[in-house]
Amino acid sequence: MEEWCEQMSLPYIPDALTWQPGLQPEWEHWGEWHASTARRSGFSELRDPPPPPTPDEPRLHEAYQGALPIYERFLTDAIGAERAS
Secondary structure, eight states: OHHHHHHTTOOOOGGGGBOOSSOOGGGGGGTTTTHHHHTOSBOOOOSSOOOOOOTTSHHHHHHHHHHHHHHHHHHTTOTTOOOOO
């Protein structure tokens, strides 16, 4: 995060990476999406990412399917991403 802030010419504020556990007001619309984040108190490496939402969760599944191509496109330019040559 510090490297990203530097590249964006933004101040790095370590305190912005932690929060009190619980659902934040701005997350309420997508509370089910933020459920695991609400149980945490900050960012950390995901050791075992949760499985993607299934069609049994239609709202989440649709949002996930729509966001996945964008995420994959951004991932190619992510800081620390392996560059294919």
